[in-house]
Amino acid sequence: MVEAKCIHVDAGQSTAIQNGDHWQALIALHRTLLHEHHDFFLASQHPSASPALRRLASKYSMPARMWKHGIHSFLELLRCRLPHSREYMRTFIYFAYHMMALLYETVPSFEDTWIECLGDLGRYRMAIEDDDPRERDNWAGISQYWYRMAADRAPGVGRLYHHLAILARSEQFQQIYYYCRSFTCIQLFPSARESVLAVFEPIFNRSSNTSAPAPRIDKSAPAPRIDTFYTKLHGMIFLRKQLEDFRAVTNNFVELLDNYIQRAGIKWREHGAWLAISNIGALFDHGSQTGVLRQLFEYPATAKTEVVDSDGADSQSVSSRGPPTPASSTDMAMTDSDALARTAFYHALDMTVLTLKIVLRRTSDRNVLPHIHIVLALLIVLADIKLFSLPVQEEYVHAILGRMPWEDLSAYATMLAGSDEFGSRYETKSFLLPEYGDIGLLPEDYLLRGQLYTQTLYPKDWWKDGEIDPEEKSIEHASTVRKRGERILHYMYRLAMVSVLFLVESSTELTKSSMTIGSNMTKKPDRGLPNPDQLRKTDLVNLHQSLGQNAPYHRVCRSKQPRMQKW
DSSP, rough: OOOHHHHHHHHTTTOOOOOOHHHHHHHHHHHHOOOOOOHHHHHHHHHTHHHHHHHHHHHHHHHHHHIHHHIIHHHHHHTTTEEEEHHHHHHHHHHHHHHHHHHHOOOOHHHHHHHHHHHHHHHHHHOOSSSOOHHHHHHHHHHHHHHHHHHOTTTTBHHHHHHHHHOOTTHHHHHHHHHHHHHHSSSSOTHHHHHHHHHHHHHHHTTOSSSOOOOOOOSOOOOOHHHHHHHHHHHHHHHHHSSSGHHHHHHHHHHHHHHHHHHHHGHHHHHHHHHHHHHHHHHTTGGGGHHHHHHHHHOTTSOOOOOTTTTSSSSGGGGGGOOOOOOOOHHHHHHOOOOOHHHHHHHHHHHHHHHHHHHTTTTTTTGHHHHHHHHHHHHHHTBOOOOOOSSOOOOOOOHHHHOOOHHHHHHHHHHHHHSSTTTTTTTOOSOOOOEEEEOOOHHHHHHHBBBBBGGTTTTTTTTOOOOOOOOHOOOOOTTHHHHHHHHHHHHHHHHHHHHHHEEESSSSSSSEEHHHHHHTSSSOOOOOOOOGGGOOOHHHHHHHHHOOOOOOOOEEEESOOOOOOOO
């Protein structure tokens, strides 16, 4: 059997010395195996084939076997013999790419597999191109095209965003975004945490080289870039290194952010969305399987979130979807006792809040709306959580909700509500559905799709329209800005309905209350809210009831939260 011979040959050639004729023979052998697989797929997936014959390919995992034994093992063998095997590797990649493209056209039953394989082959081809930078960039673009198509079909698979992160080396903001999106996907890709070290470690290796004499200051040298500071912030949180310098690096980042937003212009719509997703990834401890927030969303049976359907009726809780395989109780206990991880979380929260504050200052800049939209989407989900399986989960959720700049958000929403005739459509507790004839999807909705924390955010039939052309997803129509503003007002209205008051308790008495969310923009009469610092417990309850809020209070134990750092 050709497959068995390929397995035997690939395993036995790791130490053998090959010449040109030997490589040609091996290429011919693997080409024969790919042709046999191609013939099998054409026969078994033919429209006239019987159901039993059609099931054979899936039953025996034929697409995966073809990739593993027919392509991947041989490519790894060739890669280990670089640079002498470069020409033979290039020849085989071209043939394998042609075969996969043919299968993509003729055997649609396994389209998802063929698409990812085409992306992998493009990445191999890019990796061996050292002579022509334009050719390398061309193949990087080809690989990105296929990976993005695969991610559109399976948005919850973190592996695909990890591959895109590797290809985004020239754009640090985008690379961090792809890694963080991989970290917060439903299907986690653990190898991404090892891969991201190649991004973070060089920054610390340069800064920790103190043994060398101090270099002379070169005034002509370019100033550090904002994306370098941002990457270092994530590296500090991920590696738990130099956290004592986090404040200084954050100040450097914040000082450059406003000017960067202004210079980026319309590009900040995309870049701002990247930063929002990346900051959320840092809050989720960059994909750690023992991360507090990840454990919270992976245990819906003990942390139920009520979902409100489009018709306003409470639907089935998230727990009915079936919990994933739980982690051990030892891991959960370790997460609760890990003071360093808690410190890193609060640093990530400070970075998130400070970034949002800078964004909210740009009241007349509509390019910042995607960033605000994504942050509010997270807050909506967290505010809807009623039960927690661990105290540390409750602490983290209330820390995020309690430290958000609600006064700035309310002022921004008030300004936004007065900038256009939005009407009262956004004043609904259920998800804001699009108007008749409009699909309602925003470009950043696709960035939130497949994330662990957005599974209860959208209605069940929100993505029923199916596949959309990748080019159309990022198009900003004339109505997009207005729809985005309406969605933000809707989220602020829901937050005002869900969590009007945060009651902060100590071990002895209620000491203070925090803020009223969105009270200025809900178009309700001013009820003369008293100073929160002067409210007693009974006043808070009466105020909550007088505003017509039926949601439970969020009670935060003061002793569990570190004091907010002042920057």
